[in-house]
Amino acid sequence: MPAKRPPVPLSRERIIDAALHIADGQGLRRLTMRRLGDALEVEAMAIYHHLPRGKDALMDALAEHVTAVHAEPGESWQESARAWCRASRAALREHPGVLALALTKPPRGRAAIAIREQTDQLADAGLADPAGAVRALRAYVFGAVAVEVQQSGWAEPQADPGDENEPWRPPSRGGGSPEADTDFEHGLDALLAGLGAR
Amino acid sequence: MPAKRPPVPLSRERIIDAALHIADGQGLRRLTMRRLGDALEVEAMAIYHHLPRGKDALMDALAEHVTAVHAEPGESWQESARAWCRASRAALREHPGVLALALTKPPRGRAAIAIREQTDQLADAGLADPAGAVRALRAYVFGAVAVEVQQSGWAEPQADPGDENEPWRPPSRGGGSPEADTDFEHGLDALLAGLGAR
DNA sequence: ACCTGAACACCGTTCAAGT
DNA sequence: ACCTGAACACCGTTCAAGT
Numbered sequence: 545m546p547a548k549r550p551p552v553p554l555s556r557e558r559i560i561d562a563a564l565h566i567a568d569g570q571g572l573r574r575l576t577m578r579r580l581g582d583a584l585e586v587e588a589m590a591i592y593h594h595l596p597r598g599k600d601a602l603m604d605a606l607a608e609h610v611t612a613v614h615a616e617p618g619e620s621w622q623e624s625a626r627a628w629c630r631a632s633r634a635a636l637r638e639h640p641g642v643l644a645l646a647l648t649k650p651p652r653g654r655a656a657i658a659i660r661e662q663t664d665q666l667a668d669a670g671l672a673d674p675a676g677a678v679r680a681l682r683a684y685v686f687g688a689v690a691v692e693v694q695q696s697g698w699a700e701p702q703a704d705p706g707d708e709n710e711p712w713r714p715p716s717r718g719g720g721s722p723e724a725d726t727d728f729e730h731g732l733d734a735l736l737a738g739l740g741a742r
Numbered sequence: 743m744p745a746k747r748p749p750v751p752l753s754r755e756r757i758i759d760a761a762l763h764i765a766d767g768q769g770l771r772r773l774t775m776r777r778l779g780d781a782l783e784v785e786a787m788a789i790y791h792h793l794p795r796g797k798d799a800l801m802d803a804l805a806e807h808v809t810a811v812h813a814e815p816g817e818s819w820q821e822s823a824r825a826w827c828r829a830s831r832a833a834l835r836e837h838p839g840v841l842a843l844a845l846t847k848p849p850r851g852r853a854a855i856a857i858r859e860q861t862d863q864l865a866d867a868g869l870a871d872p873a874g875a876v877r878a879l880r881a882y883v884f885g886a887v888a889v890e891v892q893q894s895g896w897a898e899p900q901a902d903p904g905d906e907n908e909p910w911r912p913p914s915r916g917g918g919s920p921e922a923d924t925d926f927e928h929g930l931d932a933l934l935a936g937l938g939a940r
Numbered sequence: 941a942c943c944t945g946a947a948c949a950c951c952g953t954t955c956a957a958g959t
Numbered sequence: 960a961c962c963t964g965a966a967c968a969c970c971g972t973t974c975a976a977g978t
Contacts, residue, residue: 554942577971590943592972599971644842647888650897679889680929687885690845691877699848731878734936738929752961775952788962790953797952944977951970958963 554586556594560605567606567641571699575641577602604652607645610635612654614661621669622736625677628662629685629732636689640698647686677739684735692724752784754792758803765804765839769897773839775800802850805843808833810852812859819867820934823875826860827883827930834887838896845884875937882933890922 552558562583567575577599581588595601613635615628636646651659659678666674750756760781765773775797779786793799811833813825834844849857857876864872 576969578969587944588970589945589972589974593942644846647845647884648842648892650892650895676925679893679925683882683885683889683929685885686845686888687881687883690884690888691881694846694848695877697848727874727877731881731936734932738932774950776950785963786951787953787955787964791961942978944975946973946975948973949971952968954965954967956963956965959961 554584554590554594556605558584559591559594559602560609563602563606564609564639564642568639569641572641572644603645604649606639606642607649608651608653608655610639610642611646611649611651612658614658617665617669621666621671622740624662624665624669625681625736625739626732628665629681632682632685633689633728636685637692640693640696643689643693647690671739680735680739684731688728688731692728695724752782752788752792754803756782757789757792757800758807761800761804762807762837762840766837767839770839770842801843802847804837804840805847806849806851806853808837808840809844809847809849810856812856815863815867819864819869820938822860822863822867823879823934823937824930826863827879830880830883831887831926834883835890838891838894841887841891845888869937878933878937882929886926886929890926893922 559580563575563580566579566583577588577591580602581591584591591602592598595605597604611632613628613632615624615631618624618627636643639646659682662681663674663678666677671677757778761773761778764777764781775786775789778800779789782789789800790796793803795802809830811826811829813822813829816822816825834841837844857880860879861872861876864875869875
């Protein structure tokens with residue numbers, strides 16, 4: 545049996561990954577500095593060294609992580625917008641535990657940059673009101689994911705289901721129910737048509 | 743100076759009102775059973791008598807309160823839907839502090855009933871897929887309000903602004919910036935047109 | 941530079957007790 | 960029936976101390 549090898553050093557990235565795992569698996573209310581420390585095999589206080597503003601910084605980082613989405617510009621502004629919306633939806637659905645933060649926290653850091661980037665793409669492609677279009681696209685994605693996740697049955701409480709270690713998962717996870725997918729695409733098509741005719 | 747009159751008895755309604763006031767004014771993270779007790783001039787433990795499941799029940803009640811919206815049926819299904827969406831938007835905007843709960847908690851109780859009611863109204867008016875339409879309308883309102891509130895600058899932290907007692911308020915509160923209003927109405931028109939043509 | 945241990949103020953919740 | 964007081968386990972955060 546080899547001796548316990550030196551532990552992987554803590555990092556902002558590892559902290560965020562572990563936090564997402566807890567939030568998605570057990571709900572945001574159970575994401576605790578102490579529990580997070582346990583998951584990282586470290587005392588909770590060690591986290592403050594990497595996230596000086598503590599739990600507030602952690603929440604900001606989680607919202608930013610799930611909301612800072614990049615997509616390559618497409619052949620038309622419609623293709624650009626479509627790719628960005630699909631990527632945004634996927635990122636949000638992947639992490640239902642922090643959806644409340646993502647929909648609610650004002651975009652900062654890389655999230656704000658991603659929005660600016662997308663606005664520029666639409667502007668470069670000649671769209672009339674790119675800022676307004678991005679607002680409308682973000683609203684569309686936010687609303688669609690919110691009702692999807694509500695419908696999926698994902699819920700905060702998750703009162704300890706018999707000490708199971710594996711987190712509860714919505715019925716159709718990852719792949720996504722095909723019905724929701726086509727609904728999303730149809731609504732997106734309609735929205736893009738409306739934005740073009742404005 | 744009259745003697746202190748017998749205190750108003752606690753009630754579910756008074757508790758929820760006080761909780762909304764705290765959440766909207768200071769953010770959800772500062773809504774605490776003890777602070778809520780203080781606001782009601784009562785020990786925190788008294789609250790459990792009216793909300794047996796404690797803070798979880800309080801959160802559920804807040805989401806339900808802000809999300810259980812009734813609107814009278816109109817002359818057409820479009821008018822019914824429009825009135826319902828406007829009322830929903832107003833209710834959500836009125837209470838930015840619990841928006842995260844409203845967008846995230848699966849509808850229960852009076853909130854679920856309100857959805858069923860609206861579905862029935864659209865069905866009675868002869869709309870093809872009333873359940874799908876209500877999903878789309880809810881998504882539209884959710885997304886619109888989420889980006890509106892983000893844009894408004896409302897934010898959780900609200901790190902004690904100099905011990906002020908009055909809560910921070912978004913730039914244009916209550917009335918609402920006219921630009922956001924017309925954006926909302928235009929998007930809603932487009933969505934209703936799309937739902938009719940389906 | 942990075943992590944720990946002990947400490948502090950505060951939190952949710954219970955339970956027996958008061959009226 | 961309704962509320963309180965004391966208690967318990969747990970939380971976020973600080974700070975000095977270890978390596």
